[in-house]
Ligand SMILES: Cc1cc2nc3c(=O)[nH]c(=O)nc-3n(C[C@H](O)[C@H](O)[C@H](O)COP(=O)(O)OP(=O)(O)OC[C@H]3O[C@@H](n4cnc5c(N)ncnc54)[C@H](O)[C@@H]3O)c2cc1C
């Protein structure tokens with residue numbers, strides 16, 4: 001079988017993309033995270049671990065390109081994240097591969113890859129033919145994580161050539177739990193009127209043992225948080241996402257489509273978020289959330 | 303220094319409507335210069351205002367009146383030259399083709415110190431064209447800039463990625479992609495708009511540039527219906543009861 005190269009720097013992505021890769025060929029992992037390399041090398045046919053001390057997209061893409069050439073691979077899979085898109089674009093540009101993003105399914109046919117992808121900000125689904133040499137960025141939650149080992153897993157260590165970009169990195173400050181890793185995420189939107197009111201959101205999150213986050217305006221415009229959920233922010237796939245005072249613009253909801261269950265609390269019955277929710281609570285968040293907190297506390301004590 | 307900015311004529315997806323059968327009504331959808339592309343242009347014009355850039359060339363791919371319109375808008379914002387790469391159906395070009403056109407133009411008319419693009423196109427938002435242009439030209443990529451600064455032949459950007467904040471610095475020439483958070487694009491004055499009407503638009507074609515292009519084969523495109531349960535719980539009157547209903551449902555789903 002022809003190799004399919006998966007780029008991932010995270011365990012969860014590595015497992016989701018492995019499922020996608022298995023349907024297309026022989027899965028080979030490329031990562032610069034040693035932890036991921038060690039954890040997942042038993043699941044992939046081969047794992048390339050690139051030693052590098054910083055995320056310089058050009059240097060990393062250069063190392064990936066060498067691996068693609070060595071493996072004679074024609075299909076590359078990436079997470080549909082900001083970083084994934086960057087590396088996919090750089091690598092495909094250099095190799096002359098097409099790059100398709102926002103994919104939810106990838107199938108190999110006689111004429112090359114057939115991809116279903118979201119477009120127009122997640123409002124529409126397109127079916128495209130991607131040719132036989134392509135990089136595909138896959139939306140989180142499109143594929144289930146592979147759990148079983150089942151490969152002998154050769155681990156190859158390579159060194160990235162130094163790039164010409166200076167990189168300074170400050171890790172995302174996380175108050176509490178990381179939304180990308182939590183089982184429950186509570187999201188606040190502009191329906192939450194004051195920064196103090198976020199306390200209520202945080203309390204709900206901690207009662208559910210989960211994380212909290214916001215929509216982009218709350219982070220980027222008001223500065224109430226360091227990160228946000230959505231197409232230009234974090235992509236999450238928790239078991240439960242509770243969207244509070246969020247209208248449900250596709251830019252936001254594309255970041256939560258991987259959630260198993262979505263609850264929306266909004267006082268505008270016609271808010272688009274209700275189209276994207278399993279349980280839509282129509283009501284004033286300032287009335288609903290305190291009661292929800294109270295009842296969850298009671299439930300805990302029982 | 304010389305700056306090249308690529309801007310796309312994009313569908314304003316907030317106004318996109320669909321036919322009952324899910325077909326997008328693209329012809330009825332207003333089109334605008336991509337939001338992030340406008341911010342990229344604003345960064346370029348700021349460099350011109352600061353006396354750091356002499357030339358701000360704006361390029362778009364397409365051949366319609368609306369493509370002309372956004373180039374005139376770019377002139378009104380302060381671009382010094384506008385170029386239309388004539389392609390009849392630019393929306394069907396693959397990302398690689400778009401990148402090849404932009405990089406061939408840059409090679410043919412360059413060297414440029416800085417090539418600016420939007421971090422993602424307003425409608426299709428693939429965010430791969432900028433990175434592709436960087437690798438086709440063999441210059442550093444600084445992507446997703448929320449802030450851009452240019453000093454002594456170097457460019458520095460601040461970029462928010464999924465795992466934190468990055469500051470990338472490199473010598474120019476470089477490709478920089480700019481997010482819609484980077485600035486508030488200026489609103490041209492009436493005088494600037496009137497003046498822009500008379501400015502010339504250069505025309506070229508992918509063939510003239512020697513850019514090999516291919517179309518992406520779109521088989522179908524329909525409204526995306528999210529597969530969700532859409533159970534409504536009314537909490538306008540009886541909040542207690544509604545919340546109990548919700549908790550019960552979530553327990554049954556096994557998510558709390
Ligand atoms: C290129 C691009 C990328 C973007 N990327 C992202 C992204 O990654 N993430 C993101 O979130 N956004 C993103 N956006 C912005 C996005 O389009 C929306 O503007 C944003 O998500 C809206 O945030 P919101 O739902 O908090 O606010 P609003 O749209 O203002 O919605 C507020 C909601 O709260 C409800 N409400 C008000 N008061 C109450 C109350 N008392 N009780 C209950 N409900 C109440 C209202 O009915 C309304 O539905 C992006 C935009 C662009 C152009």
Ligand SMILES: Nc1ncnc2c1ncn2[C@@H]1O[C@H](COP(=O)(O)O)[C@@H](O)[C@H]1O
Nearest residue numbers: 309310363419420422423428429430431
């Ligand atoms: N047809 C086009 N004409 C000019 N520039 C484009 C075109 N398509 C994309 N771009 C540029 O590339 C950026 C990223 O596009 P994309 O990778 O498609 O999200 C856009 O923000 C534009 O700056």
